[in-house]
Amino acid sequence: MSKEAKVTIHDLARELETTPATVSRALNNHPRISQKMKDRVKAMAQKLNYQPNIVASNLRTGKSKVVGVIVPNINRHYFSNAIHSIENELAKADYSVMICQTSNSPETEQKLINTLINHKVSGIIISSNKAKANIESLQKALDAGIKIVQFDSIVENLPTSFVRNNDFEASKATVQHMLEQGYHNIALFCGRLSSNIYRDRRAGYLAAHKEYGIEANDAFFFEKTNNRQEGAEAARYIIDNKLGIDAIFSTGDYAALGASLVFKEAGIKIPEDIGLAGYANEPFTEFLNPPITSFDQHSKEIGAIAANQILKEMEKINTPLLDTIVKGTMILRESTLKTKAKS
Amino acid sequence: MSKEAKVTIHDLARELETTPATVSRALNNHPRISQKMKDRVKAMAQKLNYQPNIVASNLRTGKSKVVGVIVPNINRHYFSNAIHSIENELAKADYSVMICQTSNSPETEQKLINTLINHKVSGIIISSNKAKANIESLQKALDAGIKIVQFDSIVENLPTSFVRNNDFEASKATVQHMLEQGYHNIALFCGRLSSNIYRDRRAGYLAAHKEYGIEANDAFFFEKTNNRQEGAEAARYIIDNKLGIDAIFSTGDYAALGASLVFKEAGIKIPEDIGLAGYANEPFTEFLNPPITSFDQHSKEIGAIAANQILKEMEKINTPLLDTIVKGTMILRESTLKTKAKS
DNA sequence: CTGAAAGCGCTAACAC
DNA sequence: GTGTTAGCGCTTTCAG
Numbered sequence: 001m002s003k004e005a006k007v008t009i010h011d012l013a014r015e016l017e018t019t020p021a022t023v024s025r026a027l028n029n030h031p032r033i034s035q036k037m038k039d040r041v042k043a044m045a046q047k048l049n050y051q052p053n054i055v056a057s058n059l060r061t062g063k064s065k066v067v068g069v070i071v072p073n074i075n076r077h078y079f080s081n082a083i084h085s086i087e088n089e090l091a092k093a094d095y096s097v098m099i100c101q102t103s104n105s106p107e108t109e110q111k112l113i114n115t116l117i118n119h120k121v122s123g124i125i126i127s128s129n130k131a132k133a134n135i136e137s138l139q140k141a142l143d144a145g146i147k148i149v150q151f152d153s154i155v156e157n158l159p160t161s162f163v164r165n166n167d168f169e170a171s172k173a174t175v176q177h178m179l180e181q182g183y184h185n186i187a188l189f190c191g192r193l194s195s196n197i198y199r200d201r202r203a204g205y206l207a208a209h210k211e212y213g214i215e216a217n218d219a220f221f222f223e224k225t226n227n228r229q230e231g232a233e234a235a236r237y238i239i240d241n242k243l244g245i246d247a248i249f250s251t252g253d254y255a256a257l258g259a260s261l262v263f264k265e266a267g268i269k270i271p272e273d274i275g276l277a278g279y280a281n282e283p284f285t286e287f288l289n290p291p292i293t294s295f296d297q298h299s300k301e302i303g304a305i306a307a308n309q310i311l312k313e314m315e316k317i318n319t320p321l322l323d324t325i326v327k328g329t330m331i332l333r334e335s336t337l338k339t340k341a342k343s
Numbered sequence: 344m345s346k347e348a349k350v351t352i353h354d355l356a357r358e359l360e361t362t363p364a365t366v367s368r369a370l371n372n373h374p375r376i377s378q379k380m381k382d383r384v385k386a387m388a389q390k391l392n393y394q395p396n397i398v399a400s401n402l403r404t405g406k407s408k409v410v411g412v413i414v415p416n417i418n419r420h421y422f423s424n425a426i427h428s429i430e431n432e433l434a435k436a437d438y439s440v441m442i443c444q445t446s447n448s449p450e451t452e453q454k455l456i457n458t459l460i461n462h463k464v465s466g467i468i469i470s471s472n473k474a475k476a477n478i479e480s481l482q483k484a485l486d487a488g489i490k491i492v493q494f495d496s497i498v499e500n501l502p503t504s505f506v507r508n509n510d511f512e513a514s515k516a517t518v519q520h521m522l523e524q525g526y527h528n529i530a531l532f533c534g535r536l537s538s539n540i541y542r543d544r545r546a547g548y549l550a551a552h553k554e555y556g557i558e559a560n561d562a563f564f565f566e567k568t569n570n571r572q573e574g575a576e577a578a579r580y581i582i583d584n585k586l587g588i589d590a591i592f593s594t595g596d597y598a599a600l601g602a603s604l605v606f607k608e609a610g611i612k613i614p615e616d617i618g619l620a621g622y623a624n625e626p627f628t629e630f631l632n633p634p635i636t637s638f639d640q641h642s643k644e645i646g647a648i649a650a651n652q653i654l655k656e657m658e659k660i661n662t663p664l665l666d667t668i669v670k671g672t673m674i675l676r677e678s679t680l681k682t683k684a685k686s
Numbered sequence: 687c688t689g690a691a692a693g694c695g696c697t698a699a700c701a702c
Numbered sequence: 703g704t705g706t707t708a709g710c711g712c713t714t715t716c717a718g
Contacts, residue, residue, distance in 0.1 A: 008485075008693095008695055008696085009695070009696070010695080011698095018705085019677060019704070019706080020695085020696075021697075021704075021705065021706080021707090022704055022705075024697060025695065025697085025703095025704085030703095032703055034704090039703080051457070051462070052695090053458060053461065053695050054458075054461045054463070054694070055398060055463050055695080055696095055699075056402050056694070056696045056710090058398045058696095059396075059398045059399050059402050059695080059696075059711070059712090060695080060696045060698085060708095060709080061696085061698095061710085062709055062710070064398070066441075073427060074423055074427045075423040075426070077426045080418040080423035081418045083417050083442070084416060084417045084418040084444065087443065087444050088444065091443070091444070094458075096443070096458060097441065098440070098442075099426070099430060099438050100430065100434070100440075101427065108434075112434075115397075115437075116395065117397065118397045118446065119397050119439065129703085137368050138676075144349075176709065238404075251456075258718085263717050265442065267349055283625075283626065284630050286627075287627050287630040287631050287632070287635070289667075290631050291630055309352050316398075332613050349711095351711055351712085352712070353711080354687085361689085362688075362689050363713090364688075364689065364690080364712095365688055365689075367713060367714090368687095368688085368713085368714095371713085376688080377687060378708075380687080380688085395711090395712085396710085396711050397712095398696090398710090398711080399711035399713090400711075400712055400713090401694095401711070402695070402712075403693080403694050403711080403714085404694085404712085404713065404714095421700090445698075476715090574696070615714065626695090652695075688717100689716105690715105690717080690718105691715095691717105691718085692715090692717090693712100693713095693714095694711105694712090694713090695710105696709100696710090697708100697710090698709100698716095699707090699708090700705105700706085701704105701705085701706075702703105702704090702705085702706100
């Protein structure tokens, strides 16, 4: 298969009449090697087209310049942006990225964590399920000296760094805005409550109501309504069962999208007949008719922060763990501007 | 750091009063090991919570169940979908995915290819730049026994499998459709011609004109117009310099998006005043006002095909190389339906 | 069916 | 500043 036998540090040593150890040290810029030797070694490496065997180095040192990233799905705007930044930042420090999708399956996640441990990655950046087995696996990773940074969906009681949004305040602010616009019967389209992010967003929704002096109606709570289809179904349910709902706060943009299209088809006007706000500021929210209010989570920044934090933790001992909260930005659009629509 | 010392096959062997070789074989289901021994070994592995050191195994065998994926950017719909499928398919076969972004820099790409080679990956799935140095690096990977599958932007004269779209026919069909709608002065917004995909799309644009008996106007060719901003600039240029352009075929959706928004602001009506078609069927195209005609490339399928092909090549010797063409689907939308708009 | 022994390529004490 | 030596954990001939 190979044209020429693989060249190793032994070959370099032989050519230079020195030893593999010296070659290794020279290549790694060891301080106690003479500049002259370093130059000779590097020249010879170039000449023979020497390529270091990273695997051998990893085995010997027990470390590797690899970081694993575990997310539910790569092809969601939020994650693909976060991963984009993570790869960019880590590549600057010559780290490689191993990427894994759980599809929200705790079993898959556990398996992936184990695989990463066995690959001897130096760090894991993860948006986690909360299954007990996963927490144990993450703890095992920590015990093995692997640094972990959690983002998005996190397990609070693990001693790791976090990077997260202010989901509670964000949701509260959005719902407050809706209440102030005159929507007083706001449905909640919500993701799985097993995840802190959806729990927080729901809490924000409830807190806004409480502060405004309105009791949130339990019948207006749509759990597991988190994608386009589920959003569409919930919207149809709302249309069919005159519940008195005059607005929807959706903890995800896709459910809002599904609802938006159903309302449009049914001739129900947004924002006049029903208000609608999503979450995540997916690109399409800007272009819907009308454009829908959403919340930008700054996913690129989140990825960059997570990457730089894990870099510090991997390279400098005693780097303190950080809990970083990235404040999102409310993007007000036509879909909740009832007052403006009236005027 | 670790709670307990790492357990190795030696530990298992000692406990079972056998040898590391037998343990290794048992764990790998070697046929000449008795079922009884396999059971004993696996039970003990479980009991001691043995975790194989993949790195050691990789060093010894010179292989690894890792595939590298190299793309310009992760956070484009096309690539994030392709990668989504790639990871899904490879994970089924217990392969891990290392992901790399070139940001369209040939130097970065070359560095990444080398890193993957040195990591001893078994395969590389790549959307490549065409720089000479990169081709040499890919050849080096092939020489090292690494399987390569190219998709999207490919280097034709390398002996690898390809997975691609029928960009030429797709573009030709779209432009034909526009010509038939009565747009006879169609501008071309185009990506870098160093890439086969944009060359092919341009060729399709030209072929459609030729077949229709109209000469394509050189002044209507906008090279390096491939993102939102460039598209907006080109649109402004078109507005300012009365060139007689009555439609735009853009080889990418983002440039079409930029143009669409500029036209809207300028009060220029799509499709009445100007026709507009994009390429890639980015999610937002469906929701623009009006929705814009585009071309769905089936990126998920492309990723899945690339992944399964490389799996075969890695696992079965003498797997033939495949050149798979995935036919895209034209998505006709309002932005090019001049006749319908008239009626 | 199992054991003995060697070694993948590199690094890091420890010498001098 | 450089050489000697041992070994990371695993697999795989070769022997029996």
